[in-house]
Amino acid sequence: MPAVTFDQVRVAVESEDSQQPKVLLDAVSLRLDEARVGVIGANGSGKSTLLRLVNGLIQPSSGTVTVDGDDTVGAVRKVRRNVGFVFTDPLSQLVMPTGREDVELSLRRSTKNGTERRHLAEQALERLGLLNLADQSIYELSGGERQLMALAAVLAVNPRVLVLDEPSTLLDLRNRELLRRTLAHLDQQIIMSTHDLELALDMDRVLVIEQGRVAFDGAPAEAVAAYRSWCLQGLDATGRDST
Numbered sequence: 025m026p027a028v029t030f031d032q033v034r035v036a037v038e039s040e041d042s043q044q045p046k047v048l049l050d051a052v053s054l055r056l057d058e059a060r061v062g063v064i065g066a067n068g069s070g071k072s073t074l075l076r077l078v079n080g081l082i083q084p085s086s087g088t089v090t091v092d093g094d095d096t097v098g099a100v101r102k103v104r105r106n107v108g109f110v111f112t113d114p115l116s117q118l119v120m121p122t123g124r125e126d127v128e129l130s131l132r133r134s135t136k137n138g139t140e141r142r143h144l145a146e147q148a149l150e151r152l153g154l155l156n157l158a159d160q161s162i163y164e165l166s167g168g169e170r171q172l173m174a175l176a177a178v179l180a181v182n183p184r185v186l187v188l189d190e191p192s193t194l195l196d197l198r199n200r201e202l203l204r205r206t207l208a209h210l211d212q213q214i215i216m217s218t219h220d221l222e223l224a225l226d227m228d229r230v231l232v233i234e235q236g237r238v239a240f241d242g243a244p245a246e247a248v249a250a251y252r253s254w255c256l257q258g259l260d261a262t263g264r265d266s267t
């Protein structure tokens with residue numbers, strides 16, 4: 025497995041209503057070399073920020089992030105070739121009128137031959153059961169179908185690391201199970217944020233992010249238990265927050 029490392033990473037942005045910068049992530053040092061790494065935590069805790077550092081979509085304010093030894097700032101082009109990123113919102117990723125065209129577009133750099141490109145695109149679509157939707161307008165697909173289409177486009181180029189930002193949010197039970205099984209059989213290293221704690225339990229290692237810091241790092245069942253207890257603290261039976 026490739027290793028993704030974070031060395032004393034901090035991400036801070038200018039704050040509109042304060043002189044102090046807003047700290048999105050702080051003191052993150054990690055070496056991720058397991059096949060399946062999950063990232064869980066409350067809304068706004070910093071999960072997407074952590075994931076976006078892996079393919080250089082966000083640069084650290086201080087510290088370094090590397091993928092297989094390549095710095096995500098200094099070697100960003102190489103890093104992007106090795107890291108496929110699937111966004112939570114598929115419409116921020118799918119740019120072509122149809123899924124087939126989108127998958128072929130992602131293959132354009134790696135596969136120059138048009139016939140081969142069409143064949144590989146067909147394979148990528150088939151793998152996720154999307155061939156029958158391949159020529160339909162992206163805007164006529166359901167949210168879940170679009171989410172799977174975005175995954176197919178990223179998987180088509182066979183990246184070494186697959187980063188998924190909440191991939192199951194729009195999926196129904198059947199498609200969520202399809203996603204689960206697909207991910208289980210991939211050779212890629214997977215780093216995935218999710219609010220779906222069952223998906224988190226499929227991982228080898230789970231990080232719990234709390235207010236921009238890694239609050240727990242370890243076995244999935246323990247991570248989920250720790251997250252549950254922090255997250256639900258102070259919430260009474262009627263849903264009121266008594267803290």
Ligand SMILES: Nc1ncnc2c1ncn2[C@@H]1O[C@H](COP(=O)(O)OP(=O)(O)OP(=O)(O)O)[C@@H](O)[C@H]1O
Binds near residue numbers: 037046048066070074
């Ligand atoms: N460019 C930015 N400028 C200012 N604040 C930002 C920026 N990007 C993210 N934030 C803030 O940083 C915090 C962490 O955001 P992030 O998207 O990483 O959270 P998350 O854990 O992925 O949340 P969710 O589960 O809701 O998707 C949030 O408070 C968010 O509003």
